[in-house]
Amino acid sequence: MTLDTTRATLFPGDSEMARRCRALDWAATPLGPPERWPGALRTAVAFGLTSGLPTCIYAGPELVLVYNDHWRPWLGPAKHPGALGRPAREVWGEIWDQLAPEFGQVLGGGPAIARENQRFVLARGGPDGTAPEETFFTYAFSPIVQTAVDLGAAVVDATGNATGNATGNATGGAAGDATAGATVVAVHNVAVETTARVRAERALAELMAASPVVMAVYSGPEHVVTYVNPTWERILGKPGALGRPFRAVFPELAATGLFERLAHVYATGEPYVVEEQRVPLQRQPGGPVEESWWSFVWQPATMPDAAPDAAPAADAGRDGAPPAVRDGADAGAGPTTDRPITDRPGTDRPGTSGVGGDILVHAIEVTAQVR
16 A cells, blocks of 8 residues: 555545645654554544544644644634644643643543633734634543554543444543553544634623613523522512522412413523513512512523524414514403514524523513503
8 A cells, every 4th residue: 555545545535634634744743654653543533534523633642733624723823734743732832731631631541521611812813813812612632542452443532431443441441441451542622612602691791780671591491590680689689589490489470370471482482572561579588579560571592602694584373473472461360462573683483592491581660650
């Protein structure tokens, strides 16, 4: 088998990074010629280059970078393409204090690592791509293990399960019997940048905190109160609401039908919008149950970085009309006039991420106006 044939097999495809890998003088890197790489590493590199996920293989004791096109943007313009074939310590010098313990754990036979929205200050900002830039990533580091008999690669995931051909164990035995007798030859990394999402969530939190409108977030099928803004605390009262289900926070609403309405929003993704609805309200424990009037929206929360390319069309009801909600109702007091929901920016529809997710609450007390 010729060198060109070997490289075409090891670095398959016509992607930018496959071509760069075939052209690189690997003998001049700490990894040495690809023909001498362990079988597990060769297999992992071939899979990584053709993966649809942002993937980097940190190969050998020096953790030499071999990455695919999807992972490439995380480097920034100043580091790519020079990062290919270089040790991780040189490429990620500005965050090496954060990464070194994690790589050490995986290379040493410890469990795989998974992080969500991890903060890194990378040298990739500014006009020249070298200024400090705050970024966030969700990622995993998993060991690639070489068995005593060269059967290919096994990647041990964050649960300790081995996938692939190998049947041994990472050095130190931490991954379990499925990989007994094997050596960690590389670290498999899948990473997704979440910087835009984290920034959007921050901006939303700041907006909600400053809003003169009562705002809250109810999470999960029990509608646990997971966020309230200062306006909620000032107007609604309800001390100790955080971490408690909606029913437990508002027991005085049991006969109003609002529990069922909230469950419908959670199950279907359809917002619930009312104006000037009478609501019995006990603002403080042991206090009186007051007659109050509210205009409010219960709206499935849209992920900040998951907005659709185009506004979704309104859902049609059985007669072709948009879905409707009770409007101007005395809660639990019988039939009222229906009003169609108009499309609102960021409103999820049934079948989108709003179904079975968080519910965002916007509410204004209008008791003084009604009386």
